[in-house]
Amino acid sequence: MSLRSFKANLRKVLPYRLYPVLFAPIHRRHRRRAIRQMEAEDARYREEHPAISFPDAELRFNVCGECTAAGFLSDGRRTTDDLAAALNAVGVKPESIQTGLDFGCGCGRLLIAASQRWPQLRWTGSDVDARAVQWCAEHLAGVSAVVNGHMPPLPFRDGEFDLIWCGSVFTHLDEGRQDAWLAELRRVLAPGGCLVASVHGPKCWEVLDVSDRVLRRIQEKGLLFVRTGFDEGVHPDWYQVAFHTQEYIEQHWSRFVEVGAYLPTGLGEYQDLVVGRKPIEPGKH
Numbered sequence: 001m002s003l004r005s006f007k008a009n010l011r012k013v014l015p016y017r018l019y020p021v022l023f024a025p026i027h028r029r030h031r032r033r034a035i036r037q038m039e040a041e042d043a044r045y046r047e048e049h050p051a052i053s054f055p056d057a058e059l060r061f062n063v064c065g066e067c068t069a070a071g072f073l074s075d076g077r078r079t080t081d082d083l084a085a086a087l088n089a090v091g092v093k094p095e096s097i098q099t100g101l102d103f104g105c106g107c108g109r110l111l112i113a114a115s116q117r118w119p120q121l122r123w124t125g126s127d128v129d130a131r132a133v134q135w136c137a138e139h140l141a142g143v144s145a146v147v148n149g150h151m152p153p154l155p156f157r158d159g160e161f162d163l164i165w166c167g168s169v170f171t172h173l174d175e176g177r178q179d180a181w182l183a184e185l186r187r188v189l190a191p192g193g194c195l196v197a198s199v200h201g202p203k204c205w206e207v208l209d210v211s212d213r214v215l216r217r218i219q220e221k222g223l224l225f226v227r228t229g230f231d232e233g234v235h236p237d238w239y240q241v242a243f244h245t246q247e248y249i250e251q252h253w254s255r256f257v258e259v260g261a262y263l264p265t266g267l268g269e270y271q272d273l274v275v276g277r278k279p280i281e282p283g284k285h
Helices: 003-013 016-048 057-064 069-088 109-117 130-139 175-188 202-207 212-221 246-255
Strands: 099-103 122-127 144-147 161-166 189-199 223-226 241-244 258-267 271-277
Touching (some): 016 057, 057 069, 057 130, 069 109, 069 189, 069 258, 109 122, 130 144, 161 175, 175 189, 175 223, 189 258, 202 258, 202 271, 212 223, 241 246, 246 271
Parallel strands (some): 099 161, 122 144, 161 189
Antiparallel strands (some): 189 271, 258 271
């Protein structure tokens, strides 16, 4: 039996509280080995493409795990396709948007592609990872990048952004943090603006092979936050894994935004996408 099969079978019977103890050491070893391999591949890619700028292996791994430089850049371009499709689902053309915030921008996977695809759109990136933000600030022309705290507020004006993108952010926060950030993102979102965020929906439950017991808890609660320890030593302790149901999103998130669309597997044919709108107050345009 392969290690992957062994881990998959073990996940079906183990409670999540034991994951950090059993799996964290395995993931730390995998991370070190993967980064060394990525660095070797990066050296070859830089020789072949000296004009292309991309973040180093460790920064990329912290965002998307094991991936080549070419794969990282390709994923960013595909994400712009997914973002455009999400906006089109509520009748918004990306070309009409002037200001955008990539909340949880990491080392620029979306920003690299989006700043090239929509040059009229003034992008700002925000993240808790200071090293990733520094890379964006130094390498992405025309993009502002700032470090945010692990809880609100953000250093932006009320209604500053027409669009806020949150890729793989609410997939890792507990309900209290999610609510705090939803309220803060609503504050900095312009009236009529769009909040597009990804969540772990049913496709993710299937791919992650959650046990029947965990599946029942997700369906009963609507939001399940679990500590896995997979990112131990990489991300803060509060950054773990959250699973959502569509019903929870439509009922709970409507306290903060009008849920205009819910797109199953809308991000990378894996995570679901939620499109929320900030209402325009009567008499205001």
